[in-house]
Amino acid sequence: RKEVEQDPGPFNVPEGATVAFNCTYSNSASQSFFWYRQDCRKEPKLLMSVYSSGNEDGRFTAQLNRASQYISLLIRDSKLSDSATYLCVVNKAGAGTYKYIFGTGTRLKVLA
Amino acid sequence: SQTIHQWPATLVQPVGSPLSLECTVEGTSNPNLYWYRQAAGRGLQLLFYSVGIGQISSEVPQNLSASRPQDRQFILSSKKLLLSDSGFYLCAWSDRGHQPQHFGDGTRLSIL
Numbered sequence: 098r099k100e101v102e103q104d105p106g107p108f109n110v111p112e113g114a115t116v117a118f119n120c121t122y123s124n125s126a127s128q129s130f131f132w133y134r135q136d137c138r139k140e141p142k143l144l145m146s147v148y149s150s151g152n153e154d155g156r157f158t159a160q161l162n163r164a165s166q167y168i169s170l171l172i173r174d175s176k177l178s179d180s181a182t183y184l185c186v187v188n189k190a191g192a193g194t195y196k197y198i199f200g201t202g203t204r205l206k207v208l209a
Numbered sequence: 210s211q212t213i214h215q216w217p218a219t220l221v222q223p224v225g226s227p228l229s230l231e232c233t234v235e236g237t238s239n240p241n242l243y244w245y246r247q248a249a250g251r252g253l254q255l256l257f258y259s260v261g262i263g264q265i266s267s268e269v270p271q272n273l274s275a276s277r278p279q280d281r282q283f284i285l286s287s288k289k290l291l292l293s294d295s296g297f298y299l300c301a302w303s304d305r306g307h308q309p310q311h312f313g314d315g316t317r318l319s320i321l
Binding site: 131138139140141143146184186188195196199202 | 241245251252255260268297299307308313314317
């Protein structure tokens with residue numbers, strides 16, 4: 098089983114739609130979780146951290162389910178500019194806070 | 210605020226030539242530093258990380274090496290490049306603790 102797994106997509110959704118991505122992780126001792134956004138041929142950029150209680154930033158909501166070992170990202174009212182690849186990131190438990198495992202990403206295409 | 214600089218943005222090198230990519234961070238001290246490689250259409254592969262000057266941990270066997278001669282300087286090198294070294298190289302930094310990583314703009318390396 099991969100340490101971090103994501104559905105590669107692509108998810109093709111119309112503007113204004115709500116879309117959700119899930120990401121599963123294998124090590125129950127992991128403590129830090131993040132969502133990044135990567136545009137084509139660009140560097141990943143931090144979208145949001147994921148907290149145990151769940152957190153929201155505008156149209157974006159992140160949730161953590163420790164029991165099932167997955168994190169989710171919900172995007173409401175999708176914009177064309179949301180088209181990108183979304184990377185799930187989990188710290189590599191047992192190695193301090195030094196290393197993070199990146200999922201291979203979920204591609205989102207928002208259609209006009 | 211913290212910034213990360215990575216150069217060059219693009220590089221075309223012949224097989225067997227040496228390589229030196231440099232990354233510097235400003236606005237923070239004693240950061241964790243990372244080098245990643247991303248092959249076309251693939252996820253991020255951690256190559257090296259460093260928790261302090263002169264401290265380098267290698268994640269995968271390869272013909273690349275890394276050095277940290279100063280607190281906020283991280284260098285990726287090779288004595289003889291292989292075709293398989295082509296890819297998108299990303300430098301990143303993070304604070305200690307459960308903090309997210311922040312990436313430089315990346316270097317797109319093509320080996321001919």
